[in-house]
Structures are given as structure tokens and as C-alpha cells.
Amino acid sequence: xxxxxxxxxxxxxxxxxxxxxxxxxxxxxxxxxxxxxxxxxxxxxxxxxxxxxxxxxxxxxxxxxxxxxxxxxxxxxxxxxxxxxxxxxxxxxxxxxxxxxxxxxxxxxxxxxxxxxxxxxxxxxxxxxxxxxxxxxxxxxxxxxxxxxxxxxxxxxxxxxxxxxxxxxxxxxxxxxxxxxxxxxxxxxxxxxxxxxxxxxxxxxxxxxxxxxxxxxxxxxxxxxxxxxxxxxxxxxxxxxxxxxxxxxxxxxxxxxxxxxxxxxxxxxxxxxxxxxxxxxxxxxxxxxxxxxxxxxxxxxxxxxxxxxxxxxxxxxxxxxxxxxxxxxxxxxxxxxxxxxxxxxxxxxxxxxxxxxxxxxxxxxxxxxxxxxxxxxxx
Amino acid sequence: xxxxxxxxxxxxxxxxxxxxxxxxxxxxxxxxxxxxxxxxxxxxxxxxxxxxxxxxxxxxxxxxxxxxxxxxxxxxxxxxxxxxxxxxxxxxxxxxxxxxxxxxxxxxxxxxxxxxxxxxxxxxxxxxxxxxxxxxxxxxxxxxxxxxxxxxxxxxxxxxxxxxxxxxxxxxxxxxxxxxxxxxxxxxxxxxxxxxxxxxxxxxxxxxxxxxxxxxxxxxxxxxxxxxxxxxxxxxxxxxxxxxxxxxxxxxxxxxxxxxxxxxxxxxxxxxxxxxxxxxxxxxxxxxxxxxxxxxxxxxxxxxxxxxxxxxxxxxxxxxxxxxxxxxxxxxxxxxxxxxxxxxxxxx
Numbered sequence: 240x241x242x243x244x245x246x247x248x249x250x251x252x253x254x255x256x257x258x259x260x261x262x263x264x265x266x267x268x269x270x271x272x273x274x275x276x277x278x279x280x281x282x283x284x285x286x287x288x289x290x291x292x293x294x295x296x297x298x299x300x301x302x303x304x305x306x307x308x309x310x311x312x313x314x315x316x317x318x319x320x321x322x323x324x325x326x327x328x329x330x331x332x333x334x335x336x337x338x339x340x341x342x343x344x345x346x347x348x349x350x351x352x353x354x355x356x357x358x359x360x361x362x363x364x365x366x367x368x369x370x371x372x373x374x375x376x377x378x379x380x381x382x383x384x385x386x387x388x389x390x391x392x393x394x395x396x397x398x399x400x401x402x403x404x405x406x407x408x409x410x411x412x413x414x415x416x417x418x419x420x421x422x423x424x425x426x427x428x429x430x431x432x433x434x435x436x437x438x439x440x441x442x443x444x445x446x447x448x449x450x451x452x453x454x455x456x457x458x459x460x461x462x463x464x465x466x467x468x469x470x471x472x473x474x475x476x477x478x479x480x481x482x483x484x485x486x487x488x489x490x491x492x493x494x495x496x497x498x499x500x501x502x503x504x505x506x507x508x509x510x511x512x513x514x515x516x517x518x519x520x521x522x523x524x525x526x527x528x529x530x531x532x533x534x535x536x537x538x539x540x541x542x543x544x545x546x547x548x549x550x551x552x553x554x555x556x557x558x559x560x561x562x563x564x565x566x567x568x569x570x571x572x573x574x575x576x577x578x579x580x581x582x583x584x585x586x587x588x589x590x591x592x593x594x595x596x597x598x599x600x601x602x603x604x605x606x607x608x609x610x611x612x613x614x615x616x617x618x
Numbered sequence: 619x620x621x622x623x624x625x626x627x628x629x630x631x632x633x634x635x636x637x638x639x640x641x642x643x644x645x646x647x648x649x650x651x652x653x654x655x656x657x658x659x660x661x662x663x664x665x666x667x668x669x670x671x672x673x674x675x676x677x678x679x680x681x682x683x684x685x686x687x688x689x690x691x692x693x694x695x696x697x698x699x700x701x702x703x704x705x706x707x708x709x710x711x712x713x714x715x716x717x718x719x720x721x722x723x724x725x726x727x728x729x730x731x732x733x734x735x736x737x738x739x740x741x742x743x744x745x746x747x748x749x750x751x752x753x754x755x756x757x758x759x760x761x762x763x764x765x766x767x768x769x770x771x772x773x774x775x776x777x778x779x780x781x782x783x784x785x786x787x788x789x790x791x792x793x794x795x796x797x798x799x800x801x802x803x804x805x806x807x808x809x810x811x812x813x814x815x816x817x818x819x820x821x822x823x824x825x826x827x828x829x830x831x832x833x834x835x836x837x838x839x840x841x842x843x844x845x846x847x848x849x850x851x852x853x854x855x856x857x858x859x860x861x862x863x864x865x866x867x868x869x870x871x872x873x874x875x876x877x878x879x880x881x882x883x884x885x886x887x888x889x890x891x892x893x894x895x896x897x898x899x900x901x902x903x904x905x906x907x908x909x910x911x912x913x914x915x916x917x918x919x920x921x922x923x924x925x926x927x928x929x930x931x932x933x934x935x936x937x938x939x940x941x942x943x944x945x946x947x948x949x950x951x952x953x954x955x956x957x958x959x960x961x962x963x964x965x966x
Contacts, residue, residue, distance in 0.1 A: 251877070286826075603949060
């Protein structure tokens with residue numbers, strides 16, 4: 240029996256990496272009546288293992304959100320469109336909080352990101368630092384949404400709490416687990432050999448613990464909390480842990496200057512593009528063209544295109560060794576320690592998994608999810 | 619254009635399979651469906667217009683206006699729909715699985731026997747050239763007595779489904795086992811013969827439908843095997859079949875074949891050899907299947923999966939679920955106390 244047992248809980252973004260884990264634990268450990276807002280049914284395999292209600296809709300659909308929020312005690316908002324503009328992400332969060340206010344929801348837990356503080360500076364990072372937009376689309380959109388929510392807390396007594404997780408890893412954790420594994424298996428990755436940066440990570444279950452605490456602690460309302468694991472780890476050690484799980488060597492190091500030179504080389508970029516045509520989406524002008532096209536296409540057509548692409552190229556196909564993106568280079572070189580004192584005192588948050596413990600379970604997952612006979616270089 | 623002799627066709631259930639595969643395949647065969655039947659007439663009407671057909675909510679209003687039906691509705695509706703159709707004198711092609719439970723599958727078989735009409739089940743994988751070549755190799759005795767097999771099939775589910783029916787135990791009857799597994803089990807039995815016993819079965823279902831499962835089984839010929847299925851992981855999606863004279867490693871959906879000894883691939887069966895299989899898509903398999911069905915309806919001799927054959931697969935699925943054990947991992951939610959010293963089972 241926990242504070243969420245028997246409560247009706249809505250999770251947006253439930254088919255995502257963190258949302259899927261939250262749903263599992265809400266049902267299996269907390270016995271919460273769990274409802275999910277699902278934009279694309281095809282992504283529902285993991286949450287369908289549980290007795291959860293799936294309401295079709297997206298955050299852009301005010302009517303669907305209203306129906307999903309009706310009767311909910313707690314709303315966890317994890318849905319996010321990375322490719323969308325600040326204005327559209329703001330319109331989406333307005334749909335969510337207006338429905339929460341209309342239906343008297345007792346708590347809205349919004350998952351933001353540590354990216355609101357990027358680019359990181361060396362030293363300690365805590366919530367006292369006010370996030371300021373710096374021209375990064377993702378971080379700036381997250382900041383705009385945070386500000387809007389905090390404003391609503393002041394003006395309308397919106398019972399919202401904001402969590403700012405660091406890099407989330409663990410079973411099915413997406414970018415910092417499956418993304419890393421797929422890159423290591425497919426083509427390897429490159430680290431600056433003089434990187435002094437620290438990787439601030441949080442095991443997925445620690446984040447879920449923090450989300451549950453944020454849903455139940457009265458004093459948490461109106462606050463932002465950085466959620467991270469215990470101590471940060473050097474980047475080399477972070478990637479080394481995955482290499483150890485997979486029993487491969489796939490990380491190369493290179494002087495920072497060489498990486499910068501390679502990134503500017505037209506020939507090198509052309510080779511990468513030929514090896515992975517999807518990289519075109521990372522090129523500014525192409526991205527600007529694709530964004531309205533994606534909105535126009537709709538979810539169904541996008542799913543069909545994804546299916547075609549998957550048929551053409553498996554996620555485990557051999558890849559080119561990628562030069563790190565600029566934001567990764569910034570991360571690799573930032574010697575930043577994210578503090579969790581506020582989460583400890585304000586939420587009672589106490590991470591259960593240091594990096595070794597988290598990686599033990601993550602390693603079990605990696606070996607199960609990526610058996611050797613699926614590795615691209617398997618004979 | 620539909621010819622005078624083509625039977626009047628009703629396509630029942632217009633979800634993603636109908637939109638993405640059946641309708642394009644019918645168009646390729648110039649077999650225009652007279653009716654597209656789906657409770658969501660509003661959604662289906664534009665589709666019907668594109669295919670010069672009519673969208674209608676209920677086939678019972680139209681029984682005198684079509685001759686045969688292709689059923690692609692949610693699994694739980696297969697038995698009631700197929701029985702209605704057979705009892706009203708219609709020939710039927712129903713998508714796999716024939717039904718979610720053995721009782722319902724047997725009810726369909728009984729209705730078929732009583733009606734004198736035919737019911738065939740859509741197992742389009744039988745049209746892939748590589749599995750067909752393997753079937754011929756095994757039948758020829760090229761592998762000798764089959765001793766064991768190892769089948770792993772998985773992909774991160776991305777089929778653009780339009781409803782949540784596949785995620786509902788009530789509508790789908792189960793998860794990856796009843797969906798993908800219906801195909802896999804059919805291939806195993808088609809290649810190597812009937813199943814004697816399901817020896818063990820584990821899945822990750824909690825209170826919904828499983829996304830991952832693994833089971834061991836023994837065939838009546840004594841061969842033992844393991845099958846692993848996933849909707850969350852990209853597994854190798856191949857079958858390895860070992861016999862006393864050699865082994866074969868074949869794509870379940872595709873054209874790859876490897877043998878040991880390597881020389882086995884030099885054999886030609888029905889004009890097929892692993893090095894001349896050409897290109898082939900799932901869509902082409904659907905075309906071949908529908909072409910066979912049309913020929914069968916016209917009285918030609920065609921081999922398609924019968925209801926009685928399909929029942930064996932449903933029996934195996936039901937046997938799996940009957941002995942189900944939970945597939946738990948060190949990271950499973952109930953093992954959340956791992957970091958503080960809780961007892962956990964190592965991942966397999």
C-alpha cells in the first residue's frame with residue numbers, strides 16, 4: 240500500500256522510455272489505476288503488458304486531454320515532441336494544465352530536463368541557478384514550459400512540480416542506453432582524448448522514485464528539482480561500462496582539434512551521410528524544411544515512413560563511426576556536478592542506485608536485449 | 619478490373635492490414651471488393667471510394683450481395699464472423715490466428731463442415747521462397763531426421779495500427795505469442811511436423827498481453843526446440859534447424875538461407891535455389907496468397923492452410939498459456955529492491 244494505491248493516475252508520454260517504466264511501476268508496485276494518453280498505438284507494446292487504459296490522443300488535442308484528465312488524481316506529463324517549436328510545446332502544456340485546473344487534479348508532475356541549464360559550466364549545479372534561454376531549441380522550449388507552469392502555480396494555484404533529470408539510463412531507457420549500445424555495436428563512437436567532463440546520470444528507477452515522491456509530497460508544489468544519481472562519472476567510464484556489458488571495444492579517442500577538423504570536412508560529412516541518409520535531418524536547412532512537412536504528414540504517414548526506413552535499415556545495421564555532435568562535445572568537456580540536495584530535503588529523494596548498481600541491472604538488460612547473434616559484426 | 623467470373627468479395631475489418639496489404643494486393647490482382655465492412659464507416663468511406671467499393675457497417679445487411687469474404691477483423695471477432703459467413707453460404711479467407719481460443723477455432727471447423735463451404739487461413743509466410751525451399755529440403759530428407767531447432771523472432775513493434783485492439787486481451791486473445799507466434803508455430807509445424815508437447819513457457823505479461831515470451835517444445839518426431847518472440851527487441855528472426863545430416867539457418871521473413879554443409883544450398887526444388895531467390899516483399903506474398911485463394915474458389919487445385927491445420931497452432935498457443943510462468947528479470951518492477959540487497963533472478 241502506497242500513497243498512490245487506488246488513485247487514478249494519468250501518464251502522458253507513457254509509450255516513451257521513461258513513461259513506460261513509470262507505468263510498469265505505478266501498476267505493479269503502487270496498484271494505481273493507470274490511464275495513458277497514447278498518440279501512436281504502435282508504440283504501446285510495453286505498457287500493454289499491464290492493465291492500463293489507453294486513451295487515443297496527443298497533447299495538441301485539447302478535447303482528448305480533457306477527457307483523459309477527467310477523474311484523474313495525479314497527472315504525470317512526460318510527452319514531448321523534440322522536433323516541435325517552443326510555441327507548439329507551450330500550446331501543448333497549456334492544454335494539459337488547463338485540463339488539470341478544470342478537473343481539480345491534486346498534482347501535476349512535469350518532467351523537464353537538465354538541458355535547461357546547458358551549456359554547463361564547470362563546478363556545482365543546483366536549482367538556485369535560474370535557467371536562461373541560450374538559443375538551443377530543446378533547452379529553450381523546456382525553459383519556456385517550466386516558466387509557464389511556475390507562473391500558473393503563482394496565478395492559478397496550479398499544483399505543479401517540475402523535475403529536471405540528468406541523463407537517464409537503465410532498461411529500455413532510450414538515448415543513454417539503447418542509443419549508446421546501438422552506436423557502440425554499429426559503428427563505435429569517438430571521445431575527445433583530453434575530455435575532462437563528468438557524466439551526470441540517473442538510473443531510471445531513481446527517477447521514477449522521484450516522480451512518485453513529487454506526486455505525493457505537499458511541500459513540493461511550485462518547485463523545480465534536479466534529479467540525478469549519486470556521484471557523476473567520467474565519460475570514459477560511462478561508455479566503458481557499456482563496452483564491458485557487450486564485451487567489445489568500440490570507443491576511440493581523438494584529440495579535440497582533430498575532431499573539430501573532421502566535423503568541418505565536407506568529404507567526411509558526405510561519407511557519413513551516405514552511410515546513414517537519415518543524418519540529413521540533422522542539417523539545419525533540411526531540418527527547417529522537414530519540421531512543417533512532419534506536421535503536415537500526420538502520425539499515420541510518419542509511422543509508415545518509419546516502417547519503410549526500418550525495413551531499409553535495421554537499428555542494428557553497421558553504422559559509420561560518428562563524430563560527436565557539438566552538444567555532446569560540450570558535455571564531454573564540462574566538469575559539472577549536479578547537486579540533488581534540494582530533492583533530498585524537499586522530496587525525501589534518496590537515490591537507491593549508484594552507477595555500479597545501476598549498470599549491473601542495465602548490463603543484464605543489454606545482454607538480453609542485444610544478444611550476440613544480433614550484433615552487426617556477428618559472423 | 620474485376621472480371622465477370624470473380625466472386626463478389628466483402629472485406630471485413632478495415633484496419634491497417636486491410637489498408638496496407640489486402641487492398642493494394644487486391645488492386646494488383648484487379649479484384650475489386652464489392653464492400654468494405656467496418657463499424658467505423660466514416661473512416662472507411664474515403665478508402666472505399668478509392669477502391670470503387672462501398673463502406674458498410676454490418677455484413678448481415680448484405681448477405682445476398684456478396685459471395686466470399688476476406689476477414690481481417692480483431693481476433694476475438696473471427697469466430698462469430700466466420701461462423702455467420704459459413705452458415706450463410708460464404709467461402710472465407712480469415713487472417714491468422716483462426717481464433718484466439720481452441721473452443722472458438724473448433725466452432726469454426728464445425729461450421730465449415732456443416733456448411734459445405736470452404737474456409738482457409740491467411741499464413742502468407744508460406745509464400746516466402748526461402749522458407750519454401752527449406753520445406754522442400756527437409757521433405758527431401760536432405761537434413762535427415764530432424765533433431766533440434768532454435769527459432770528467435772523479434773522486432774521493435776512499429777506496425778502502424780489504428781486502434782488499440784492488438785493491446786487488448788479481450789480483443790486479441792493474447793500478445794506476441796498469438797500474433798507473431800501464430801506465424802512462427804505454423805512455420806515450425808509446416809517444416810517439421812506436428813507438436814507433441816509444450817515443455818515450458820514464460821512471458822512478461824503482468825495483467826495485459828505479453829510483449830516477450832520464450833518456450834520449449836517437443837515435436838511428434840522427437841525433435842526438441844526453443845522459440846523466443848519479442849515485440850520490444852530486434853532479435854535475429856531466423857530459424858536454425860538441425861538434422862542428423864546437416865543444418866539450415868533460414869530467415870523467417872526474408873530470403874536468407876545458410877546451410878551446413880554449405881553444399882546443401884546447391885539443391886534445386888520447384889525451381890528454387892537459395893542463390894536464385896530474387897527479391898520478394900511481404901506485399902508480394904499477400905498477392906500470391908490472394909491469387910491462390912481466387913484460383914481455389916474457381917475450382918483449381920491450390921494448397922492453402924485449412925481450418926483443421928490452423929487449429930493445431932491454436933492448440934499450441936493455448937497449451938503455452940496453460941503452463942505459463944512469469945518471465946522476470948533482475949530489473950523487473952517487483953525486483954525493485956535490488957540495490958538494497960533484494961533477491962533477484964539473473965536475466966536469461
